[in-house]
Every structure is written in C-alpha cells, then in structure tokens.
Amino acid sequence: MKSMRYREAVREAIAEEMERDSRVFLMGEEVAQYQGAYKVSEGLLERFGEKRIIDTPITEAGFAGIGIGAAIVGLRPIIEFMTWNFSAVAFDQLLNNAAKLRQMSGGQLSVPIVFRGPNGSARQVGSQHSHSMEHFYVHVPGLKVVAPATPADAKGMLKAAIRDDDPVLFLESETLYSVKGDVPEGDYVVPFGKGRIAREGKDCTLISYSRMVHVCLEAAEALAAKGIDCEVIDLRSLRPLDEEILVQSISKTHRAVVAYEGWPYGGVGAEVVDRIQRLAFDELDAPILRVTTLDVPMPYNAKLEQHVIPQADRVIAAVEAVTYRRD
C-alpha cells in the first residue's frame, strides 16, 4: 500500500498505462505546458514528451472528435475536459459519435477512448461550472460511466477505463483531488460494474458515489451516535450499475436513501430507486428517499451554495425519515 492523493492516483494510472501502451496519449486544455488546470497531469509532459501529452486550444467539440477519430483507427486516447461542464459543447461528439459508431457501422468499429475530468460542484464557481453531467450521459447506451470516490478506485478504475474497448466517461471531482488514501502497489485494476461497501451497517442503506460517499460516511458516523447503524454503498460504476450489491444490502437493512449531486428530476438516483423497487420490492419497509442538489441552478453565494448542495444534515434527516425516527 502507498498513501497518495486522488490527483496523484489519477496521474499514476495515466503514466503507467502510457508506459505500458504506446497507443495511449493524453489530450486536453492546459494538460502539457501548464501542467494541468488541477495539476493532475503535472510532470507528464517532461516524462512523455509533446507527442503524447498534447495541449489543445479551447475546442471541446474539436478535440473530443479528434480523440474519437483516432480511437476508431486503433489509438487509445485519454481526453481531458478541464471540467465536465465544458463537455456540454462536445455533447454531440459523445452522443452521436462515441456512443453510436459501433452500432451504426454494424459492429465494424470500436471506440476505445476515455473522457475524464472533474465533475459536480466545486466551491462558489457559479451555475455554469457546477454541473453533475453524469445524469445526462448514463442515459446513453454505448457509453460507460464511472465515478470513483477514493484514490485507490481512481487509480484502479482509470487503468480499467484505458484498457476498455468501449468509450468510458471517467468522472473525478475538484473537491476530491486532495483527498488522501491508500492505493495498492503494482498493476492495480478495478473492474467496472462492482460497487463497494464503504461502511457496514444493518439499519439503513446509504447509496452514493464520488464526493458524496464521504458526506454519507460523515452522516453515518453522526447517525451511529444516535443509534442508527447505516451501511454505505459506494456505487463506483454508474453504467454498468451493480444491482447485486444493492439487493444484498437492502435485504439486510430494508431501508435506503440515495444521496448524490445532481437535480432531483430523473437521473442516477431515480434509476437506483427503480432497480431496487423492481428487484427487492418485498424487502422494503419504507419508501426510498433521495437526497439531491436542490432543483435550481447553482448560486454563487457561499451560504446559498451550501444550502443547494446535499449536506450531511439532509442525509441524516432522510435516514431518520425512512427509519421512522421523524415524520
């Protein structure tokens, strides 16, 4: 085990895969000379040279499309979005090219590409820079979407993403980059479609991913002091989604709260609720509640922003509701 920050884990995964496979390259805004807007790619230009660590102008549709074109003829691009917010101007490339080329070519083409970058809220960056884009992308067949919460998973899942023959959207978080954790040494690869029990418990299942896993763990500690023992599931992978881990946990706790960033209308949380009610209906002792970003664009004001982003107190209230500790 080696202790490292989330951003170092992402960097190490990129570097190891680039060492292993000359077809892998990193392309995006400020990834090379500037050393990365969030310093994820720090040192990679010096190590791999400008042929493989490539600065782009501000052209998300352009360089997302270039990555896809390079992937269909055999390269394995890693495309960094400075933040996932900016992927909105490349949405057509992801929706119509990355996700569709395989099927509309009758299976002749594959698109082995990774799109990655920070997703979700940061700190007071306003309404256009605080999106949780996973809710748009999980809807699309042909894409895989993962959102690791820990340095170990960040490394292991990014390595899996780079080796995957399908397009993978890899969602990091600006507020996770400095989080430290133990990462196994060696060629550590975490397969997709498997959730993780972040905390064992028997009274209620808290389901989350990415930054909100840490908020759920905080809420679980506070709830333990009140005598409610929560199990926290870190989904890690959103598409594919681990149904088995959900059913197993609900069969034990009979109650669930899904907590994540993103608006309440539809999205990942609604999907999780649908799967649970279909697969474990008889196990439920209470309706499943969701704790989400409030249904408004993100405000700049610091207090209002914290009010809009889901916090531990809202998670606690939801758990108390499903365990009938409060109305």
Place this chain on the structure above:
Amino acid sequence: MKEAKTALEMYRMMQLIRRFEEEAARAYSLGKIGGFLHLYIGQEAIAVGAAHALEATDSVVTTYRDHGIALARGMTSNAGMAELFGKVTGCSKGLGGSMHFFDKEHRMYGGHGIIGSHLPLAAGIAFASKYTGDGGVTMVFYGDGAASIGATHEGMSLAALWKLPIVFVCENNQYSMGTSLERSISVTDMSTKADAYGMAKDRFVAEDVFEVRDRLKVAIERARRGEGPTLVEILTYRYRGHSMSDPAKYRTKEEVEDHKRRDALNRLRADLDASTDTRAAAEALDASVEAEVAESIRFADASPEPTADLLEATTYVGEFAR
C-alpha cells in the same frame, strides 16, 4: 483519348453510382427502402475523381450523402443496396441505413448524419496517421450547408494548427437542403475559409473527372509531405431534391436543365464516344453496370433481415453495460 483505360474505369464507376441511385430511388418509391435517401446524382465526378487520387491506405469520411464515395472506394453494390433495404448482408448489417454506410476494409469511415460533426472525427483519423507515421492521408467531404456550423471550424482549426495529413473537400452543390448559398452564407466563395486557418486552398467546377482527380491529388500529396491540410471547394450540383421527400420547388427547371447540360458523366461519355474503340467499351460497361445494379436489387430483396440478437452485441464491444 488520354488515359483511355482510366477513363473507362472512371466512366464505369460514375455510371454505376448513377444507376445504383436511380434504382434505389425506384425501390424507395416501392417502399423497399425507408427513412431518408439522399441522392448523389449529379455529383459523381467528385467521388470518382477523389477515389482515383487516393491510395488504398488513405481514409475517407463523408456526410449522409454517402453512396457515391462508398462505391467509388470499393464497396460492392450488393453490400450498398442491401444496406438501403435494411438487410443483414448490408455494409452496416442493416443497422445504419442510407446515411451510415461504413466499410472499414476500404477505409471508408461513414456516412454521418450530423452536419459538421464528422470533420473533427476525420481530423482524428489524420491525427492517428501523424501519430503512428503510417503515411496515410484522410479526405473528408462536406456540403456547403456544413460550412457555417461550429464543428466544421473546430476540425479545420485543429487540423491546420497541427498540420494534420487531411484534405477538406467542400462539395458545394449550391443548396443547404432548400436554402440557396446566397441565403445561407455571407461569403459564397467558401474556399476563402482556408485563409483564416492558414491552409492551402483550391476551387473549381466539377465538370471533368480528370481535373477533379488531378487537383485533389495536389492537395493529397501536400498533406502526405507533411505540409498540412488543404481546403478544396468543388462546385457541383445535385439533380434531385435534398432527399426523396423534397420536390425541390426552390429552384427553377431551367436552372436544373442548365446544370444537366454540363453533366460530367455525359461529358466523359461524349469523350469516350469520340473513338470507336472506347465507344464500344463504354457500351459494354453500360451493360455490365445494368447487370450489377439489377443483381444488387435481387440480392437485397432476397437477403435476410438482421435479428434482434445483433442489437446489444453491436452496442458495446465488451459485456453490455446496463
């Protein structure tokens, strides 16, 4: 005549594209083909000239008006017609349709339905050639209607910045669906867009397939030498509407007739007819084209449809992600 053998080859392919599409239009009216069908009739000299200028190791990417370049690159009529009929023997197993012809073997990478989005994609194929040093050149076709949208310019901007081995071919058929050039763009000489990116440019009318080949070859060789992309605007005309549902009432019969009088296929045929030998050869080719197209209709009709088990298998390479 000059290059008689090549002239006959090019004539056969232009005639094949035209007859393939005329029969496709007939099949469409019989309900054998669904959805959209965008015909290339009138523009054949561009696809055929381009195919003769490119090497087999080069790549092409085009719009939804894609039957011509697919056939010119070597796709069989059977695979093309079966795709239009939605059959599993089609080039894209009946899953793509008219707008999504793909032929990896002949490095024909679609067949794209979103205007302009395929230019960055094509630049990516060119990027891969530069990255691996495989010596390949990518040629991407787009229409005058794609000249204003963002992705087109991002593709050109990056290709020029990185001197990628790519040729941008604007097939200017004068109409963006039903909107004429003058009504859709402020500068109607679209080759001038190259100036903004510091790219080489060329501009000419597609009346002579040899000229198309030779002038595209200049751009291809420039790209292959590592001297960066060229924007080539080729003025052309589609005789049919934008798609099968378009009666083309936005233009006059006289305008269409005027263009047909300068038809590149007829011109090439007239040149072939000038000598007895090539005339006889052209007549023989006409017969072989008729037989090939008739066979493609029969083949498409007789072919089985794709089955539902193909759907998930062609969505992901690996296990289906749900």
